[in-house]
Amino acid sequence: MPQPARRTPRAVPAGRRRRPGARRRHRTHRARRIAGAVSLAVLTTSGLVNVAMEGVGGGIGRVDAFAGLDNRPPKSLGENFLLVGTDDRDHLTGAESARYRLGGAPCHCTDTVMLAHLSQDRSRLSVVSVPRDTEVRLPAGDGRPARITKLNSAYQQGGPRLAVATVEHLTGVHVDHYLEWDFAGFMKTVDALGGVPVCTEVPLRDAKSGLDLPAGTTVLNGGRALEYVRARYLDGTADLGRMRRQQKFLAEVVHRATSTGLLLDPVKLAGTVRTTLGSIRADTGLDPADLIHLAEAVRDFTPGSSEFTSVPVADLDRRLPGAGAAVTWDRPQADRLFAAIRADRPLTAGRSATGSHRAVPGTPVPVDPHAVRVVVTGADHDAVRRTAVTLLAEGFAVRPPSAVRRVPAVATSGGARTVISYDPRWDRSARSLAAALPGSTVRRVPLLGGVLRVALGTGRSPVAPVRYAPAAPEPGAGAGVAGAVTGDSELCP
Incomplete structure (x- = not known):
């Protein structure tokens, strides 16, 4: 079971520039989504959600x-x-x-x-x-x-x-x-x-x-x-x-x-x-x-x-x-x-x-981000927190590092490039996550399980927007x- 209901912005005809106000509204919408995710992340890490749900x-x-x-x-x-x-x-x-x-x-x-x-x-x-x-x-x-x-x-x-x-x-x-x-x-x-x-x-x-x-x-x-x-x-x-x-x-x-x-x-x-x-x-x-x-x-x-x-x-x-x-x-x-x-x-x-x-922005991905479980690690704790919050805003199911066991084959520091470690059985989930983390190295780790591991690198790119694009419906759908x-x-x- 958000934002107050909004009208879908109309397409801008060719040759016309979108008004600055329209760009601000788009940025405001995304900022609100991220702000909502930040609030949820803060509540989760502070334990307030558990308090709120007590009883x-x-x-x-x-x-x-x-x-x-x-x-x-x-x-x-x-x-x-x-x-x-x-x-x-x-x-x-x-x-x-x-x-x-x-x-x-x-x-x-x-x-x-x-x-x-x-x-x-x-x-x-x-x-x-x-x-x-x-x-x-x-x-x-x-x-x-x-x-x-x-x-x-x-x-x-x-x-x-x-x-x-x-x-x-x-x-x-x-x-x-x-x-x-x-x-x-x-x-x-x-x-x-x-x-x-x-x-x-x-x-x-x-x-x-x-x-x-x-x-x-x-x-x-x-x-x-x-x-x-x-x-x-x-x-x-x-x-x-x-x-x-x-x-x-x-x-x-x-x-x-x-x-x-x-x-x-x-x-x-x-x-x-x-x-x-x-x-x-x-x-x-x-x-x-x-x-x-x-x-x-x-x-x-x-x-x-x-x-x-x-x-x-x-x-x-x-x-x-x-x-x-x-x-x-x-x-x-x-x-x-x-x-x-x-x-x-x-x-x-x-x-x-x-x-x-309405048109949905973002790179199409084969798996719903809500079904992709992710843990983010790295030496820069502020960067880890910001990345986790932004992935959460994109719909990914971000988990705390304490929720998964340590596996020696999994990278804990990405060096210059961010590394995504994944179990080959979850390859489609890995492709979906990689689309949100452009420039990342994707590494197969057999028997890792269903939680994907992200080790942030120093040369990381911002999280990119993605959207779930399932297979085309049957003819006549x-x-x-x-x-x-x-x-x-x-x-x-």
């Missing part, structure tokens, strides 16, 4: 969402998150439940299901809303017979593990992480962001959820936001209309988080995370440091960096014995959608495979998926 891990509810799962889809590029909103209200008082018209006892079902895909290069977030009433076949197990029912029953009958297994079976997408909110967790998250704006051309009123919004733009607190995302009886579109509003709301959440400076301040970010943890559960493999690193990865997101769609449907009123009306998918369209997710391709038309509508939109088209004017 965060213990506050997250944990669930083993993947234990015992077999026949899973293969892992693909990027990371896939199953986001589940449940109707549990254990953390709300009776008065709050009545105020927000939550009804009687919860069914312990999934109220909202979304599959979020973060691209391999961390430039694009694709969110797919999955109808909770999707017709599914739940397998037999744990004393329950196989049955045809609706998706929201998977969580009710088998908890997170059955929910994950069912979504993976439906989509063919490997789920890497699981995150679950209840009603209280959702409200706390919205309040921690200072509220979220929503806009409507006509008044919105839903007696069942309690929603009553005037036309125009309104900043919603947690309670009113819950009414908004739960409303189903506004326009006759039921759950499909609700999913559309949820997507608009989530686009505003992403914009709010990335445009307010929240993701640039690890201490502030940790405090915000802490306020929401009591009602959130995550898989055991997602630790607090991962959440912070995820936020760091998307700190430069703009509204156009996210894209949203819903699973295409063929029938909104398929009757299931004992389960009521269910939704069936348009299978060919759905297969195309999830094939794009598995291939790490954009969902919106005309978008580049790197997920951005730029056509997009029907109904997919970018986040900037969902924001309030």
Whole structure:
């Protein structure tokens, strides 16, 4: 999960000089990125990040969402998150439940299901809303017979593990992480962001959820936001209309988080995370440091960096014995959608495979810098620190020297030239790092492991900007998926 959202600078026509102000803005943007990396490096080396995150891990509810799962889809590029909103209200008082018209006892079902895909290069977030009433076949197990029912029953009958297994079976997408909110967790998250704006051309009123919004733009607190995302009886579109509003709301959440400076301040970010943890559960493999690193990865997101769609449907009123009306998918369209997710391709038309509508400066490299682990050493400690910070600003996963074992074959001083030592199994990572350190000598060291070692030389060159350039997408990848939109088209004017 930055800078305030910026407009992409327009190309300068031939024969015209870019205004000095434009050059200053470009330098300012890069300076801010480096300043953010410096702040993170200082916090890391001083131990303040650990202090800021103290107690965060213990506050997250944990669930083993993947234990015992077999026949899973293969892992693909990027990371896939199953986001589940449940109707549990254990953390709300009776008065709050009545105020927000939550009804009687919860069914312990999934109220909202979304599959979020973060691209391999961390430039694009694709969110797919999955109808909770999707017709599914739940397998037999744990004393329950196989049955045809609706998706929201998977969580009710088998908890997170059955929910994950069912979504993976439906989509063919490997789920890497699981995150679950209840009603209280959702409200706390919205309040921690200072509220979220929503806009409507006509008044919105839903007696069942309690929603009553005037036309125009309104900043919603947690309670009113819950009414908004739960409303189903506004326009006759039921759950499909609700999913559309949820997507608009989530686009505003992403914009709010990335445009307010929240993701640039690890201490502030940790405090915000802490306020929401009591009602959130995550898989055991997602630790607090991962959440912070995820936020760091998307700190430069703009509204156009996210894209949203819903699973295409063929029938909104398929009757299931004992389960009521269910939704069936348009299978060919759905297969195309999830094939794009598995291939790490954009969902919106005309978008580049790197997920951005704007030109990205820097030398193209074959491996995402976030996946390249690096240790920097040298006799000049100030130079080591500056190089490490600048590599961090370029996205490389810089580690302290104490994090790796000493290997005699590895250069500890580069002499006049900087030396990059690498294990031949990580040759593509070495090429990516060498592009950022022009003029370096690259040295193979068998069995060194996955952490690349940089020994700075006295005649080193400045760190050069790089950008991840994955293999070209399949033919036709730029056509997009029907109904997919970018986040900037969902924001309030």
